[in-house]
Amino acid sequence: MATSRKHPVSRRGFMAGTTALAAGTLGFPAIGGAQAATVKVGLIHPVTGFVAYNGQQGRLGATMAIEDVNKAGGIKAMGGARLEALLGDSQSKVEVGVSEVEKMNGAGVAAYIGCFQSPVGIAASQAASKYGTPFLIDVGASDQLVTRGLKNTFRLMPGFGVSVEQGISSLGALNNAANGVAKSAVIVHESGEFGTGTAKLLASKLPSIGISVKEVIGHDNPTRNFDNIALRIRSMAPDLVMMSNYQNEYMLLARTLHQQKVNLAGFFSILGGGFNYKFVKEMPDVAQYMMDVNHWFNPKSAKAQALKKRVEAGGALFTFEVYLAYSTVMLLAQSLEHAGSADKEKLTAAIAGSTFNAELMPYRETRFVNGQNQGARPAVLQALKGDIQVIGPEDVASAKAVFPRPKFT
């Protein structure tokens, strides 16, 4: 049945906005009076290619933050220096991401922010390390990003290691409360670094909470049809299906499992690429009771709610890419304040020692160890009645979990 919905963000508006912002900051310095210095920030996101939407959302959050920093007077410790956005498109390709790093280095960039896809982030931050330029990962799940000993690479968000740990402990608690109804699981993952790494971790940790893994099924991006995976799952009759994949495949797999009436105690995903407002509102029946461990804003944060309103007023969805990129720019801005300079060594030291308050998310105090923020923690979410509720951690929870889910009749 057709339903009326609010039209999403106008892409022309988005493109025009970000292009105008870039032109405004790059091409037309303020006229009259002494001009404050500028700090060039390289934003590398996949705004074209198969994860273009996620990249555009990341760019939206980062450019909004730059706009806010400049409106608030720029970097005061640097005489009101303005942030300049250098917009790069990785085209969802590793080699293009690296070439953007090189181009921006030539333009005198002070720090990079990106790249959404882990393989692109790994290669791009490696390239930036040659120049000693700080590289802040706004979104990138692989723990390889921060375990290579690179001094220039920082990640504010949690990686899949922490997310899997949080997921396993929450699932264990939920299952115990439900008298151990779930005893087996099938893991379905995309075949890239993100999905494969998450699936391996899950497969190794699920037995620790009394859940055996019946099979680990990988799939390519894109996958046209999940009917066979649904059939295999039905033939194995697991209690849980655990998913780790990008938006399109996540949505298609969830819809197929629903259509094929696969009876489960629960669907549980770790960093489920498609678990967002759009999915839950457009397919409420499919999404109902699905659970995900993911990046999420703190529903009790007034600043997060205010930013959500602004983003939605512009016609966009308040997805995790937006507030993670926004917060990462704010971390950079605060580090520039502390460093009092865009000198790469001083800036790197300032980020490494930062105690930035990432209040938009349910994080604890920021503390970087080997580039990873130890205060980062994901939220446990559940789709309930066409909305997304936070069911953990308890201090920020907005609803109680429903587990096991009711069976198909």
Add this chain to the structure above:
Amino acid sequence: MFDPAIILAGVLNGLLAGGVYVLVAVGLTLIYGVLHIINFAHGSLLMLAMYAVFFLWRLLGVDPYVALPVVIAGAFVFGYLLYRGVIGRLSHGRDENILLITLGLSIVIDNLALLFFGGDTQTIDVSYGPDLQLGVAFLPVPKVVSFAASLLICAALGLYMARSDTGKAIRAVARERQGARLAGIDVPNIFAISYGIGIACLGAAACLLMPTYYVTPVSGHAFVLVAFTIVVLGGMGSFLGAAVGGLLIGVVESLGGLFLGEQLGQIGISAIFILILLLKPTGLFGGAR
């Protein structure tokens, strides 16, 4: 080893998936058969048609199946004008130019779609009642409809090509371009009509796909590689080959996925592609039009 009922369900799923592959491949094979070129813009034009279906539903509330005649007609006109206004004009009569033009068109269309429609995934949430249950197989109604409609449209197109004057003219141009011209057939017009019919097939495929799939600016390409394989398997330019090849590839993909997993399952398609090139390069029905 799987239960025979699961294998039967896998075969049924494969046939249903193959139904839509058939339509995409028929458009491709028709364009190849007449123009002797591979249409590199095929995936991009499929994506455009899918967006047309999506916006008809989103903005006007038109059901994808109700939209079928409108989208088919619109796609035909778009394809016809695209050939007349761009491809035919810029190719200067050279087939190799057409390859480059369709490749260029593909890049332009993909990026225009990204600019105007955004990179977000768009879906149509339409309910057509409960799934049909056949043993352990749950067959979603839209997939059954798309299978039946695909085969009907292919049969109707085959009949049109065999019986109508335009169909006969298309076949004449496909076989002997110069001879057809000497017989008084307006060859450039037939080229444009053939291209239009090929794109109209994509319009039909888009209407049948959207109730169960999604559209993004790159989603059309997911079907093109498999359509190329079907065209080679069935025989380039062969309608019957595209129909049989489409269903066969659907079943091979499905059973491959069931027994070997989704990633290794695709090996079956590649193996067929290589085997057919080695053993019968003209394809199963090569030459039959």
